[in-house]
Amino acid sequence: MSDRDLEKRQFGHRARLALSPACELKADDQAHAARTMWNLLHAWWQMMPKEKRTLASADAAIRQARKDIDFLASLPAQAAQAVLKTYLQAWKNCWDGRADAPNFKGRFRSVMSVDIPQGRDLNIVRVHRRWGMASIPKVGRVRFRWTKDLPVGKHSNKENRITGARLVKDALGWHIAFRVQTLEAGPEPHQGPEVGIDVGVTVPIALSDGITKNHGEWLTKQEQSTLLGLEQRAARRKRHRKPGERTSRRLHHTYDQIAGLRAKAKRRAVDWQHQTTTAIARQYGTIVVEALAITNMVKSARGTVELPGKNVAQKSGLNRSVTGEAWGRTVTMLTYK
Structure with missing residues (x-):
């Protein structure tokens, strides 16, 4: 099979986490800190004049906020940078007409989530037929349901790897959504009726x-x-x-x-x-x-x-x-x- 027959594919895979009460509390603290970081960033954006709304100024603002507000330290630095990146992308989507302008996030009406930008920080291993283990920054090693083969260990390389993840909490508890990049053969023409x-x-x-x-x-x-x-x-x-x-x-x-x-x-x-x-x-x-x-x-x-x-x-x-x-x-x- 030649390289022309292969194409890059990116998809997400969501798995249920099995967190202890202590780990679940840490994940909740990170999600609340990420929501607070978003709200502080939105307040700063509305307060500053247009010529000072730059990436460098916003980055300096969130760094200062992490120093001034103690509980924001529970959010990893890379996750805080991901909040800034998501916020700026929300404004780009608004300017392009794809979405409404971003707004403040409420405590009960917004989804609790924390981004893990670097896939290499996860250190994923499969420990059982039904369970895998991953490392979450400032939470520790946690278990998740293994329902799909992931490119980890010897199966992981530059083309087939996990590029990052996101922790998401819904009514049934905490889940982890992996961002997976693979190199697969292109689909063949379907001859069905x-x-x-x-x-x-x-x-x-x-x-x-x-x-x-x-x-x-x-x-x-x-x-x-x-x-x-x-x-x-x-x-x-x-x-x-x-x-x-x-x-x-x-x-x-x-x-x-x-x-x-x-x-x-x-x-x-x-x-x-x-x-x-x-x-x-x-x-x-x-x-x-x-x-x-x-x-x-x-x-x-x-x-x-x-x-x-x-x-x-x-x-x-x-x-x-x-x-x-x-x-x-x-x-x-x-x-x-």
Whole structure:
């Protein structure tokens, strides 16, 4: 095989971390420090005149902030530099019209994350069929679920390696997202048949050759009952809270339990979409999907005061079903596969 047949590929792989309570506390401290660094950088950016908003000035500002604020020292220096790089890229995306202007990050509405720019700092080894170990700066050696072969050890070289990672916390706990670079053979032309795809609510995916792809409920009956009870509990506690009163720890804990069950349902849905789209991409050579204006389809039927809508509750239920199927995500998966 010649070098012309090989092409560079970059992709991400996300794995679940198994952190001890002490390591989880350190990761939380780093994520809060990274969020604070972003907010301080945004405040500095708004305060400074345009001619002084340079990379060198911003770098000097975050270095001074790390000296003045003690708890920012929990964030590694390279991770702090990654915050600066991400912030400047956010402004470039805004100037190019690809995104809105960056803003302050709230404590509860923003994703907790920490960047590890250098892949060589991870020192990844596979210790078990299901587990691997990695080094996280200022956290230590941690375990993660080994669900995909990674270019580590003797399989790692200049073309096949892990270039970095990011720690991300969601409702189910901490995960590590590896940035992987490989040199692989280019895909060969697919000689499979052509097929058209129609998506729906009752039948999620219907192929033009008569094959349908279905799925069940994402949560079991017991999990649905638990979710309903938690939502009712949260509504009661919220109803008894006085105006302006801070949310109690119990209510925050209930919200976390609700978010955990919803995240579990989403993970199962994404897994089903991955398996289904992979099977379709392997079997068919040309795939045509109907063009859907999903944003217009899920608009509310409430109407206005002068012209109130009809069947608002039924339309709301249909909108939830359409949103739950995530047709756009299915098309995105089919596109890159």
